[in-house]
Amino acid sequence: MSINMNSLEPLVSVIIPTYNRLEYLKQAITSAIQQKYQNLEIIVSDNCSSENPQAMVESFQDSRIKFWRHEQNIGMLGNQFNAFKMAQGKYVASLHDDDMWNEDFLSKLVPHLETNPDLILAFCDQYIIDGDSKINLAATENNTRSYKRDQIVAGVHQNFTQIGLMDKSIPTAAACVIRNGVLDWDSIPAEVGGMWDLYLTYLCCVSGYGIYYVPEKLTRYREHEQTDTLLSGSRNTQAKIRKAKSEIFCYQIFMADKNLQEFHQYFKKQWLTANTTLGIGLLRDQQISAARPYFWQTLSEQKFNLRTLVALILSFTPRILSNKILKIS
Template structure:
């Protein structure tokens, strides 16, 4: 080997799980294909969309793209994990089918990981865009403040439990590159559900490795009517129920992990709030008896909570009146 021979760039697996959003998917794939860092494989995992997306994917005529279509809908989490398990790269990065990356996202995020084998991941800040792909500058700044990314020092963070699990600063689903081979994807069980990204952060927190923060905004997170965040509010009762069940499962694990002991009270508070949220969802789904068990448990675990007490009281009122009081169609 020549002394001047260039060391080959490591392969990065770009994971794009998708379901029934062809126009957004096209933009997401485009942002991956156009990365200035070229040694990538792009794994598009289709969760059995009504419209077969193979033609769209093939239109890119890029041999780096691998397309997988499930013969039946396996759920959001299984589709995501299936794509992670297919990854052959030294690094993996999740790109949702409605989000996008700057052209230099990978080129800027990878060097710290390559320079330091003790890093499990590197992450950056992100822009918030709307359904038309326009940057919402006010929402972008609010997002950075809400997740404390405007306060994080650039560089390596050895103990990042607060950053990752309390402030939730690490966008593992949208603006993060992870060293492959350190996470057992099978350890992310079905109960984790839509909280998979926070649970993945948890696994990274307890890994013994460090993380790197690159403070520039290098990705675009899309807020629109069909995101899980939007659906888990009042407009979709089943999404609300699923989200609350996932929160109860995850926060219980965090509470019981002695490595996170200093944040126990924080996770316990969120765990109790999720009980009330689940109870409200079940109540709106005409499962008042089941709902009350979650309200009672939440009340027994804390001295007083007006939201929980009000919800418990409403569970004894007629369904149509309950929905009117809660403003649910």
Template sequence: MMENYNLKKPLISVIIPTYNRPEYLKVAIASAVQQTYQNIEIIISDNCSTTNTQAIIESFSDTRIRYWRQPTNVGMFANQMHAFQMARGKYVASLHDDDMWNEDFLEKLIPPLEEHPDLILAFCDQYIIDANGVIDDAGTEENTRSYKRDQLAQGVHQNLVKIGLVDKSIPTAAACVIRNDFVDWDSIPPEVGGMWDIYLAYMCSISGHGTYYYSERLTCYRAHEQTDTMLSGSRDAHAKIRKAQNEIFCYERFMEDERLKEFKSHFKDKWLEAHTTLAIGLLRTQQVAQARPYLWCALNEQKFNLRTIAALTLSFTPQQLANHFLKKAK
């Protein structure tokens, strides 16, 4: 009976890229396996972890799991894209190895896409949880407000540029189901790096297709010390540099696209912010000469920006004194 039930429902590809997070990975896989929507394949792409990922997968004894281990560490972006390229489903959904889904996540997001074949994706709101999986109520409410999902009505929306790229309401990496054949995964440039999710939102935005918003919180995003935004010291500086470089590439692409000209000034502001962010990362790693051109560019274009002026001033400050202030810079 279950096989007949599944045959009536389209196949969903659940994408889980992973690297050295065995305990979190168990939770993520469990949340996929336990979905009330059963016709799924679970694609786990392991970026050459030093932990025994295969043993974790075998512990589930679930034939729907497809496991791929990279022979060497290919980087986060390449590992993520490889998993998408393995997908055979009508729809794909990305699940971070440290996040989790409610058991009815797919059951609630697939029907709107089946009902509206012109929609490219469906998404929902999400909880913020800590390293131990405890819901952060204040953080959850702040996240919903920050991405303006509190202002979105449940249902079909057509203006994906505003929703996806300006408000960034669509969490394409964690709380979204996408129609697979509407996306050319090979066309996502490697320069987007960790910003692949916002670039994916860009591709969906210019596709001419709409989206469906389901206003319930159906996923959990884990905020913990291993995420780039929570790192400290030198690792934080290098994460800041990578992220800023990726942002500069993305926002430059958005600025150049005539289809997005209504919001060009917004993207330019974000592009300039990324210049300052990159410069601060370079200053933290004592690459002062490399940092200044980004600061001068930002200052010339923005005319007056306190954050940029402060960073530029620190680039002329003795290193020991500058480090004290750079530790607090964002």
């Protein structure tokens, strides 16, 4: 389990899936190499980028780096979990190719997992940076408050469904270390799509293990025009449709889980919201007949939902008028 046989530190597998972000990738790899925690394997999995990053990766001349390049694009989810399945470490940590870690990220999280074998993951808070790698303090504080990480007590949490699935406080894809071997990477269905990190959090919540929170900002999450979360919240119709479909699938799974029945109403509300969002996305994409069932589904469960009702009415209005309204919705 350890590359460095003289090290007392367990091996940590750093997963870096990448696609067409050469300069950002270089910064991400640098932040992994510069970790104070040194017993690493760094798995860079390229999803058939137009510009092969192999030469840049090899320029680091670091034997801990393993480079894998797919011969064809297998999708974001496939690339991510292919890398997870390659991991040989006792622990795994996902690092997006456009994000960075502080040098003490691993050294402050891994020891908590080593001390307590009943923990499945350890996580921290994060900075928000822009396309030029500058910290946005206002966005950072807003991010912390939005995900209620400012309200989480430092230390061990045994029952963390509220933290993980309702507050979505755990940045599974960007700022946590996971105990490898507990989760079955092959069991994660393709339908989770871009919501794979939420589904991964769900699997951790029902695993029977606990988690540990370190209330420090130890990672740097980059927000720029290609960030998935910005795309899905923008005018990018296809990104909105993809995200809504993934949410619908995830919340259906959560609602059906008998272990999570106390949270059923919350999951149902999120599921209905995603139905309306998908319908609006389909309307924008001129798929009117495909959109209406999602509005009817929501209204059959919530007799009065203004957002859904307006969207349904728009689906019956002249296309020119509805398009103008949808562009500002």
